[in-house]
Amino acid sequence: MQAISTTPVSASSTPRSLRISIGERIYVAGSEGIAWRVKSGAVRLDRVTPEGSDYAGLALRGDVIGAETLLYGRYSFEASAIGDCELEPWLSAGTTLSGESLLQTLAGAERRAADALALRAGEAFERVRRLCLLLARYRDDGRREITIPELRDMAAITNLTEATVSRAMSRLRRMGILQRHGHRRGLVLPGADPAFAI
Amino acid sequence: MQAISTTPVSASSTPRSLRISIGERIYVAGSEGIAWRVKSGAVRLDRVTPEGSDYAGLALRGDVIGAETLLYGRYSFEASAIGDCELEPWLSAGTTLSGESLLQTLAGAERRAADALALRAGEAFERVRRLCLLLARYRDDGRREITIPELRDMAAITNLTEATVSRAMSRLRRMGILQRHGHRRGLVLPGADPAFAI
DNA sequence: CGCCGCGTTGAGCCACGTCAACATAGGTGG
DNA sequence: CCACCTATGTTGACGTGGCTCAACGCGGCG
Numbered sequence: 001m002q003a004i005s006t007t008p009v010s011a012s013s014t015p016r017s018l019r020i021s022i023g024e025r026i027y028v029a030g031s032e033g034i035a036w037r038v039k040s041g042a043v044r045l046d047r048v049t050p051e052g053s054d055y056a057g058l059a060l061r062g063d064v065i066g067a068e069t070l071l072y073g074r075y076s077f078e079a080s081a082i083g084d085c086e087l088e089p090w091l092s093a094g095t096t097l098s099g100e101s102l103l104q105t106l107a108g109a110e111r112r113a114a115d116a117l118a119l120r121a122g123e124a125f126e127r128v129r130r131l132c133l134l135l136a137r138y139r140d141d142g143r144r145e146i147t148i149p150e151l152r153d154m155a156a157i158t159n160l161t162e163a164t165v166s167r168a169m170s171r172l173r174r175m176g177i178l179q180r181h182g183h184r185r186g187l188v189l190p191g192a193d194p195a196f197a198i
Numbered sequence: 199m200q201a202i203s204t205t206p207v208s209a210s211s212t213p214r215s216l217r218i219s220i221g222e223r224i225y226v227a228g229s230e231g232i233a234w235r236v237k238s239g240a241v242r243l244d245r246v247t248p249e250g251s252d253y254a255g256l257a258l259r260g261d262v263i264g265a266e267t268l269l270y271g272r273y274s275f276e277a278s279a280i281g282d283c284e285l286e287p288w289l290s291a292g293t294t295l296s297g298e299s300l301l302q303t304l305a306g307a308e309r310r311a312a313d314a315l316a317l318r319a320g321e322a323f324e325r326v327r328r329l330c331l332l333l334a335r336y337r338d339d340g341r342r343e344i345t346i347p348e349l350r351d352m353a354a355i356t357n358l359t360e361a362t363v364s365r366a367m368s369r370l371r372r373m374g375i376l377q378r379h380g381h382r383r384g385l386v387l388p389g390a391d392p393a394f395a396i
Numbered sequence: 397c398g399c400c401g402c403g404t405t406g407a408g409c410c411a412c413g414t415c416a417a418c419a420t421a422g423g424t425g426g
Numbered sequence: 427c428c429a430c431c432t433a434t435g436t437t438g439a440c441g442t443g444g445c446t447c448a449a450c451g452c453g454g455c456g
Contacts, residue, residue: 047312054319056312068305071298076305077312100269102300106307107266107274113311114245114254114275120318121252121357124444151403159319164444166404322412349435359413364436 017088022147026079026087027066029053033075034089035066041085042135044153046078053078055156058116060134064090064105082149083135120159127158128168132178146178215286220345224277224285225264227251231273232287233264239283240333242351244276251276253354256314258332262288262303280347281333318357325356326366330376344376 020026027033029048038059045057059065068076119131136144151162172178218224225231227246236257245254257263266274317329334342349360370376
């Protein structure tokens with residue numbers, strides 16, 4: 001984990017877009033910065049408490065992170081990339097706040113929160129399978145692919161242990177639902193298995 | 199459970215505020231209506247799927263429910279009162295959308311979503327205890343009180359079974375953390391136990 | 397080369413789910 | 427008023443899914 005927050009992006013020098021690699025911190029709670037829209041990838045949000053930081057939300061393509069900076073100037077949560085991410089500034093300085101856009105963001109946040117809650121219900125295998133579904137994206141050839149996050153992150157999201165997640169992933173591979181997942185994290189092609197179609 | 203959605207509240211006849219009793223449906227997914235701010239009480243949100251409806255979020259005092267109606271005119275979720283509620287219309291027709299207010303709502307929704315996620319982590323007793331804390335409110339005399347939701351709702355929120363929640367509630371009572379909770383749901387006074395102070 | 401972080405897998409155990417019986421409150425109709 | 431029914435909550439007995447603990451494999455890096 002390499003923190004990029006040591007060189008915070010201020011609103012005055014807004015870049016076009018930002019690339020973050022899997023495993024990297026995007027920002028820490030309490031630091032200054034701007035809001036971002038996730039163009040691609042997956043982001044894990046954490047709430048920081050005196051006893052440590054706890055998983056507190058998920059952001060995927062289209063979601064906005066750090067919106068609270070438009071109010072307070074500082075991030076309330078901590079964000080880390082759990083897949084290679086591309087971010088773009090959201091509502092860059094000078095742009096007037098569009099009520100429509102804000103409402104879209106609010107509605108999206110509520111849907112995503114429901115997704116995150118659902119990932120903590122049901123049997124272990126089902127949870128991991130649904131998480132993979134959520135993380136999958138379509139390629140140009142119509143097949144799907146996933147960048148598998150670290151087990152630690154998948155475990156936090158599903159509220160399972162790393163061992164249990166590992167067993168579920170092994171089973172997904174044995175069943176042919178996931179292909180090509182070696183000993184290291186990386187790109188995986190979900191099969192065309194109809195069971196994966198839901 | 200008595201649905202009030204059969205007489206939907208249109209934006210043209212906006213009431214000052216609305217009182218809903220514990221157990222009643224506030225609105226169903228797909229129906230027309232307006233957005234509400236929860237002045238007091240607790241609301242359970244559900245996502246409706248072909249296989250039934252699943253718990254999808256919690257709204258407490260200050261939170262906004264049904265904001266998506268400002269975009270689509272219809273509710274995406276289903277809402278039910280799990281405590282006696284007082285609701286007031288949010289951004290009634292004619293009021294211009296305030297970016298500030300929307301951002302406050304967005305930030306609040308994200309915090310609440312994090313709370314809801316946290317209620318599905320940790321040991322059963324801890325989860326139920328934290329849920330009670332979240333539902334407690336201060337009275338004029340400085341003591342706290344809770345309207346205990348139905349076990350079914352507490353079970354859905356914490357992702358436990360009703361039996362397990364019942365055992366946890368019994369233990370809270372035996373420990374003196376909750377007082378006066380008979381065989382029926384109702385008002386309960388949390389004790390001044392320091393363990394309850396967190 | 398040796399260390400370290402991450403992932404995998406097995407063995408055993410326990411917190412919680414399942415199932416069931418019962419208690420209590422409220423409603424409804426006689 | 428009681429008799430009865432239903433919905434909800436309580437509690438016990440028992441089974442099990444997932445946690446714990448541990449050993450090991452593998453890759454990256456100094």
